[in-house]
Amino acid sequence: MEPALTLTxxxxxxxxxxxxxxxxPVVENVTFSVAPGECVVLGGPxxxxxxxxxxxxxxxxxxxxxxxxxxDGAVAVDVATALPRRLLRLRKTRLAYVSQFLRVIPRxxxxxxxxxxxxxxxxxxxxxxxxxxxxxxxLNVPERLWTLAPSTFSGGEQQRxxxxxxxxxxxxxxxxxxxxxxxxxxxRAAVVELVDAKKRRGTAILGIFHDEDVRDRVADRIxxxxxxAAAA
Amino acid sequence: MSAEAFLTAEDLLTAEGLLAADDLPxxxxxxxxxxxxxxxxCEDVSFDLYAGEVLAVVGESGSGKSTLLSLLAxxxxxxxxxxxxxxxxxxxxDILSLGxxxxxxxxxxxxxxxHQDPSRGLRMGVSAGANxxxxxxxxxxxxxxxxxxxxxxxxxxxxxxxxxxxxxxxAFSGGMRQRLQIARNLVTHPRLxxxxxxxxxxxVSVQARLLDLLRGLVADLGLSVxxxxxxxxxxxxxxxxLMVMRQGRVIETGLTDQxxxxxxxxxxxxxxxxxxxx
Numbered sequence: 001m002e003p004a005l006t007l008t009x010x011x012x013x014x015x016x017x018x019x020x021x022x023x024x025p026v027v028e029n030v031t032f033s034v035a036p037g038e039c040v041v042l043g044g045p046x047x048x049x050x051x052x053x054x055x056x057x058x059x060x061x062x063x064x065x066x067x068x069x070x071x072d073g074a075v076a077v078d079v080a081t082a083l084p085r086r087l088l089r090l091r092k093t094r095l096a097y098v099s100q101f102l103r104v105i106p107r108x109x110x111x112x113x114x115x116x117x118x119x120x121x122x123x124x125x126x127x128x129x130x131x132x133x134x135x136x137x138x139l140n141v142p143e144r145l146w147t148l149a150p151s152t153f154s155g156g157e158q159q160r161x162x163x164x165x166x167x168x169x170x171x172x173x174x175x176x177x178x179x180x181x182x183x184x185x186x187x188r189a190a191v192v193e194l195v196d197a198k199k200r201r202g203t204a205i206l207g208i209f210h211d212e213d214v215r216d217r218v219a220d221r222i223x224x225x226x227x228x229a230a231a232a
Numbered sequence: 233m234s235a236e237a238f239l240t241a242e243d244l245l246t247a248e249g250l251l252a253a254d255d256l257p258x259x260x261x262x263x264x265x266x267x268x269x270x271x272x273x274c275e276d277v278s279f280d281l282y283a284g285e286v287l288a289v290v291g292e293s294g295s296g297k298s299t300l301l302s303l304l305a306x307x308x309x310x311x312x313x314x315x316x317x318x319x320x321x322x323x324x325x326d327i328l329s330l331g332x333x334x335x336x337x338x339x340x341x342x343x344x345x346x347h348q349d350p351s352r353g354l355r356m357g358v359s360a361g362a363n364x365x366x367x368x369x370x371x372x373x374x375x376x377x378x379x380x381x382x383x384x385x386x387x388x389x390x391x392x393x394x395x396x397x398x399x400x401x402x403a404f405s406g407g408m409r410q411r412l413q414i415a416r417n418l419v420t421h422p423r424l425x426x427x428x429x430x431x432x433x434x435x436v437s438v439q440a441r442l443l444d445l446l447r448g449l450v451a452d453l454g455l456s457v458x459x460x461x462x463x464x465x466x467x468x469x470x471x472x473x474l475m476v477m478r479q480g481r482v483i484e485t486g487l488t489d490q491x492x493x494x495x496x497x498x499x500x501x502x503x504x505x506x507x508x509x510x
Contacts, residue, residue: 061494085473
């Protein structure tokens with residue numbers, strides 16, 4: 001089967017102009033791919049560049065070298081070189097990212113944030129509302145919180161709203177940056193089930209999971225980022 | 233055998249055809265330049281804006297972002313450069329060569345301009361309903377009942393209570409005035425809206441509500457927007473693309489989250505790292 005996501009020769013470094021132009025190498029020559037229905041977990045100690053790699057794939061960080069190919073129907077779009085609006089369309093229809101932190105307009109209700117994520121993908125509003133309610137229930141977000149803005153929620157509650165936003169649509173490629181970091185065992189198990197459901201419907205997943213138990217249950221393959229460590 | 237092998241030439245043609253239609257910019261700006269005597273207002277600015285795109289122009293005072301907006305909205309004449317706009321009939325027209333009457337008509341119908349200070353975009357002495365209705369009359373509507381009905385509908389969309397329709401904006405709070413200015417601009421369903429620090433003069437508590445409202449309207453109506461702001465948080469929440477200006481020139485462009493999270497230029501790194509975290 002054709003991979004949904006392919007990285008070839010990806011390299012990245014930061015140049016910190018405010019610190020005398022210090023160059024901080026991140027990764028070098030990253031090459032691997034993720035097939036539809038497969039969950040690849042990025043491994044290696046913290047600071048090795050796992051989160052940065054996810055951000056490069058999403059186009060949030062710029063890619064200095066190599067290509068990040070995301071399958072979009074009959075074509076593959078290179079995130080590293082795509083024009084901004086092509087990348088935006090790719091994010092709308094194919095590529096989703098669940099970050100560690102919820103970053104949204106203040107004062108918008110949690111359920112509306114989740115509904116909007118589905119509507120943006122093209123799900124009609126009634127269906128989106130149904131999916132949002134189902135997901136928030138599944139992730140044990142108490143119903144009395146749904147109509148409140150998440151800024152006052154606990155870290156775990158915010159994270160679950162964030163997960164709901166990422167899972168409510170049906171993107172082909174899902175990037176997960178430690179989605180279970182501040183969750184208890186019950187909710188970790190709920191996320192594992194959600195990941196399994198996505199895999200069954202053919203979603204390619206690239207994620208970071210520090211929790212060993214979760215990682216063992218969702219990962220089809222571990223890609224150790226240490227082997228792509230860039231020379232300083 | 234790969235999936236492509238099963239695609240017919242017709243499939244490809246359709247796919248490429250869709251891309252082609254999508255590839256026509258709504259606004260094309262080339263080499264836009266304006267000097268104030270020997271001082272640079274804005275120099276050699278070029279970009280394309282597509283339908284439904286929100287472009288934020290950021291920079292500090294004196295960076296040239298307000299000059300650029302004035303040039304784009306034809307409030308100010310450039311010393312050099314071209315601005316082309318795709319009219320509703322699909323034809324790309326040179327804005328600077330339009331006659332005065334044609335340009336005014338465009339501004340009253342297909343374009344909107346939201347000023348930082350609502351009193352510049354509103355008529356403060358006439359009622360809220362008349363402020364919204366006036367733009368409708370400019371596009372030829374004459375039926376009083378219909379105009380009032382549409383005005384009432386738009387007041388609702390910007391969350392102004394219908395029973396305030398006969399009050400003049402003088403009696404409104406800053407946030408309400410700004411929302412009224414937005415309604416006045418959007419009532420004719422413009423395709424391109426310029427915004428100059430739209431949340432600038434407002435209390436923080438009012439800003440969040442206005443941002444949410446703006447984002448909803450822009451998405452629902454599929455508006456193209458050029459928004460000038462010094463507030464990177466506003467740019468992040470509202471815009472798709474970002475242009476960073478300094479000393480009259482564009483020094484960095486890209487997807488908004490990319491420029492803010494992975495700024496490349498020294499000045500952009502300085503701007504981003506200077507934002508106070510709460």
